[in-house]
Amino acid sequence: MAEILVLVELNPAGGGVRKTTLEALTAARALGEPSAVVIAAPGTAAGVKDSLAEYGAATVYVAESPEIDEYLVAPKAEVLAQLVGEKSPAAVVIPSSPEGKEIAARLAVKTNSGFLTDVTEIAADGTATQAAFAGQVIVHSKVTTGTPIYTLRGNSVTPEPAPAAGTEQEVSVSLSDAAKQARVTDRVVEQKSSRPELTEASIVVSGGRGVASAENFSIIEALADSLGAAVGASRAAVDSGFYPHSFQVGQTGKTVSPQLYVAVGISGAIQHRAGMQTSKTIVAINKDPEAPIFELADFGVIGDLNAVVPAATEQITARK
Amino acid sequence: MNIVVLVKQVPDSGSERKLDPSDNTVARASADNVINEMDEYAIEEALAVKEAQGGEVTVLSVGPDSATDAIRKALSMGADKAVHVVDDALHGSDALQTSAVLAAALGQLEYDLVVTGAEATDSQMSVMAALLSERLGIPQLSGARKLTIEGSTAKIERQTDGGYWAVEAPLPAIVSTWDTINEPRYPSFKGIMAAKKKPVETKSLADLGIDAGAVGLANAASQVLDFAGRPPKGEGVKVTDEGDGAEKFVGFLAAQKIV
Numbered sequence: 001m002a003e004i005l006v007l008v009e010l011n012p013a014g015g016g017v018r019k020t021t022l023e024a025l026t027a028a029r030a031l032g033e034p035s036a037v038v039i040a041a042p043g044t045a046a047g048v049k050d051s052l053a054e055y056g057a058a059t060v061y062v063a064e065s066p067e068i069d070e071y072l073v074a075p076k077a078e079v080l081a082q083l084v085g086e087k088s089p090a091a092v093v094i095p096s097s098p099e100g101k102e103i104a105a106r107l108a109v110k111t112n113s114g115f116l117t118d119v120t121e122i123a124a125d126g127t128a129t130q131a132a133f134a135g136q137v138i139v140h141s142k143v144t145t146g147t148p149i150y151t152l153r154g155n156s157v158t159p160e161p162a163p164a165a166g167t168e169q170e171v172s173v174s175l176s177d178a179a180k181q182a183r184v185t186d187r188v189v190e191q192k193s194s195r196p197e198l199t200e201a202s203i204v205v206s207g208g209r210g211v212a213s214a215e216n217f218s219i220i221e222a223l224a225d226s227l228g229a230a231v232g233a234s235r236a237a238v239d240s241g242f243y244p245h246s247f248q249v250g251q252t253g254k255t256v257s258p259q260l261y262v263a264v265g266i267s268g269a270i271q272h273r274a275g276m277q278t279s280k281t282i283v284a285i286n287k288d289p290e291a292p293i294f295e296l297a298d299f300g301v302i303g304d305l306n307a308v309v310p311a312a313t314e315q316i317t318a319r320k
Numbered sequence: 321m322n323i324v325v326l327v328k329q330v331p332d333s334g335s336e337r338k339l340d341p342s343d344n345t346v347a348r349a350s351a352d353n354v355i356n357e358m359d360e361y362a363i364e365e366a367l368a369v370k371e372a373q374g375g376e377v378t379v380l381s382v383g384p385d386s387a388t389d390a391i392r393k394a395l396s397m398g399a400d401k402a403v404h405v406v407d408d409a410l411h412g413s414d415a416l417q418t419s420a421v422l423a424a425a426l427g428q429l430e431y432d433l434v435v436t437g438a439e440a441t442d443s444q445m446s447v448m449a450a451l452l453s454e455r456l457g458i459p460q461l462s463g464a465r466k467l468t469i470e471g472s473t474a475k476i477e478r479q480t481d482g483g484y485w486a487v488e489a490p491l492p493a494i495v496s497t498w499d500t501i502n503e504p505r506y507p508s509f510k511g512i513m514a515a516k517k518k519p520v521e522t523k524s525l526a527d528l529g530i531d532a533g534a535v536g537l538a539n540a541a542s543q544v545l546d547f548a549g550r551p552p553k554g555e556g557v558k559v560t561d562e563g564d565g566a567e568k569f570v571g572f573l574a575a576q577k578i579v
Contacts, residue, residue, distance in 0.1 A: 072478070072487050073450060073460060098446060098463055105447035108416055109454040114541030115416075117445045127545060133337040133442070137547050139344075145541035181459035182493070186486035197481060203578070227579070245500050246482055251333050251441055252358065252499050260578055270334055277550070281576060283569065294558060299572040303561025311566030316579050319570070 002032030002090035005061075007080060007103065008052065009095040010040060012187070017048045019200050020095035022159035024152050025055040027122050028093045029162060035059040036166075037083060039076045041069050045168065053166025055159060060166050065173035067180065073099055074179040077106035083171060084111050084147055091126065096151035104151045113146025118255070120156035120278070134251065134274030154199045155257040191244060198230045198247060203260045206232035206249055206276070207242070210265020210286060210305055214242045219309045220264055226316040232256065232276075234266045250275035265305045268293025285309065321375030321469070324429055325366040325399060326422065326436035326448065328356045329383050329390035333441040343537060344544035345412045346442060348384060355390035358437030360397070360504040361497045365467055366435045367398045368502065373469060376400045378429060382410065382421050388520070395515035396507035402520040403429065409525055412537025415443065419451035421535065424528040426456060433474065434494040438463050449496035459489030465500040 006028050009018045021036075028034040036057035038045040045062040052060050063079045080103065084092060092107065094100040101117050108115040119128035126148055130139045143149070198204065205227065207220035217233075224231045233243035235250050249256055251274035261279035266272055268284070268291055276282070277296065284297035285305050294300045301308055331337040331351035340347040366377045379394040379402035381387050391402045405425050413421070426434065439446040446463075453460030461467075464476035465484060474493045477484040479500060507515070525532050533539060559568050573579045 072462070072485075074453070077450075077454070101445065101447055102450035102460070102462060105415070105445075105450040106454040108541070109419075109451060112541075114414070116542055117447065131550075132339070132547070134333070136337070136550055137339060138550055139339070139547045140545045141542055142545055143542045178457050182453075182461055182487050182489040184485050184487050187480075187483070188486065189483040191482040193482065246479070251444075252439075255444075260573075260576070274333070281578075282556075283572065285565075285569070289558075289560075294556070296553060296556075297558070298553070298556045299569065300556055300558040301561055301565040301569050302558065303565040308561055308565040308569065312569050315566055315570045316573070319574075319579055 003087060004028040004032045004034045005080070005083060005087065005089045005092045006034045006036050006057070007092070007094040007100065008036050008038045008048065009097060009100060010044065010048070014047065017051050018095065019159060020097065020152070020154045022051070022055045023154065023157045024093045024095050025052065025057060026159050027152050027157045029056050030122050030124050031091050031126065033058050035061060037061045037063065037080060039063045039068055039079045041066055049166050049168060054161050054163055056162040056164050057166050058164045060168050061171050062168055063171035063173050067175055068173070070183060071180050072182040072184055073102045074106065074182065075175050077103045077110065078175060078179045079171065079173055081107050081110040089147060091148040091150065093122070094149070094151045096153045100151050104149050108149055111146055113149055114143035115149035116141050116143060117151045118153045119150050120153050122150055131278055134270060135277035153255070153257065191246065195224060196228070196230045198232055198249070198254050199256055201230035201256070202258050203227045203229035204232050204249070204256050204258045205229045205262040205264065206234060206266060207237055207264050208234035208266030209236040209240060211237060211242055217243050219306070219313070223262070223309050223313045226313045234272045263293050264309055266293055267291045268296060321369060321373040321432050322430045323366045323369055323375060323377045323433045323435060324380050324426060324431045325363050325377060325394065326434065327359045327363070327379050327381045327390050327394050328440050329353050329381070329387040330356045330440055330442040333357065337442065339547050343412060344547060345537060348386070353386055353389065355393045356437055356440045358439055358441065358497070358499060361499050361501050362435045362437045363394050363397050363399060364502045364504040365497050369433065369467070369469055378403060380422065380425055380429070381405070382418055391520060392515050393507065395518045396512045397505055398511060401518055403523060404520055405523050405528065407525045407532070409532035409536050412540065413535045414540040414542060415445055415447055415451060416541050417535045417539070419448060419455055421528065421530060423452055423455040424530055425523065426452070428528065432491045434492070436494065436496050438496040438498045449494050452494050459493045461487055461489055461493050462496040464495055464497050467495055467497070467501065
């Protein structure tokens with residue numbers, strides 16, 4: 001069976017593989033037999049190879065070097081290109097994070113291949129599905145040159161176990177000077193959160209301008225916590241200083257595709273719809289019956305969010 | 321300090337955007353075309369660096385004739401001059417081909433710093449800094465929410481989930497900027513008038529030494545096979561809160577087996 005290279009994306013600080021990696025392994029199985037590629041600091045692969053095998057990695061390529069994390073993006077692209085040269089895979093699948101897309105881009109130049117970003121589905125014949133223009137247009141595309149490279153948008157594919165051998169294979173790392181130009185000197189965490197990561201969460205509760213203040217975002221957080229959800233914010237809420245930018249959902253923020261998206265006090269401007277339109281189920285709570293968000297909503301409550309949201313939080317908590 | 325800022329004209333993300341059914345490319349002729357919003361932050365950052373360090377800001381854009389409007393906008397904000405790569409053979413080029421054209425155009429310019437928006441609002445790929453870094457062999461400082469120039473070193477804060485990475489590299493380098501980095505200035509009346517007289521050099525593929533057979537839709541490394549509008553959502557349920565809104569909302573979640 002054709003070999004498909006899947007780049008492993010890791011949680012920070014020994015937190016194991018990200019769910020996006022398991023999704024990529026699952027999607028890659030439509031094309032052939034996935035091999036996982038771990039490009040990371042020494043000692044990383046040992047802790048993650050079991051979960052990679054469980055989700056279908058026949059081989060786990062281990063490219064470990066202390067230099068990998070010292071520089072931005074370029075080292076990973078270089079090692080992956082070396083592996084593509086040696087193994088001639090039928091395709092490469094990479095989780096669609098900012099870094100993943102940049103690795104794909106560099107790999108495409110290095111291997112003279114086409115690449116497709118933020119795909120939501122990959123068919124057996126290599127045809128990829130993408131949601132263009134804020135999710136308004138569904139596009140089918142195909143790479144026609146070189147080794148097809150795909151980045152897979154998070155939450156598009158449900159990870160399914162398919163136990164495989166997960167045979168480890170060492171890959172030597174020797175970086176060029178060109179890959180060692182942009183040095184990462186510090187990694188700073190400013191907001192520690194026990195909530196799920198926005199793009200990975202199966203439920204997202206977002207607040208908009210209607211929440212009216214930074215303090216009042218606590219009712220959004222409380223609803224999110226009752227549902228085990230991530231918290232998001234519209235651009236209007238971020239621009240008003242109610243919530244930090246890294247939680248912004250929309251055209252200039254994150255694109256999310258959860259099982260359930262709850263939009264609270266969000267009117268539903270195109271800017272916001274761009275980031276959440278592909279969510280499976282959408283609930284809107286807004287006092288304006290004409291708000292465009294209701295056009296997208298499977299369930300809408302016309303009412304004062306300050307009454308509805310705390311009451312709903314209480315009832316959800318009571319059901320546990 | 322010679323600074324080049326990359327500018328793209330895109331269909332307005334605030335209005336309905338379409339693909340052209342005749343060749344599956346972005347329908348630009350019928351669109352409300354504007355400067356890519358994220359590029360305004362790149363222009364502002366380029367101007368701020370110039371104001372602090374001295375030097376010149378050159379706008380570089382690849383696009384059809386209409387892209388002149390986006391270039392003038394950048395010039396009216398304060399950039400000094402522009403290079404516009406325009407050639408019919410470019411129609412339908414993908415990101416890889418566009419990056420090759422930009423790299424060739426940059427090869428004919430002197431630069432210490434290249435600045436670009438972190439994404440174009442039409443394609444949303446966020447890859448141009450990586451592509452150009454790879455092609456030009458200069459360091460990639462992408463996704464910046466802060467940029468500092470110290471002598472011959474550029475330092476950024478690369479925006480991440482819940483924080484940032486501090487990344488630094490020697491100049492020349494390419495930096496891409498998010499909308500968290502600054503507040504772009506509005507062009508002044510004086511700026512708009514001055515922009516009309518600033519030099520815009522037009523270059524063809526031949527001027528850049530690029531074979532027309534290497535670019536354009538027919539020679540792209542990927543092809544759009546077909547597209548369709550998202551199927552409309554079925555009519556949802558809408559209730560008016562009369563003290564029972566929360567209950568109905570939770571009832572809906574329960575029916576969906578979410579709670």
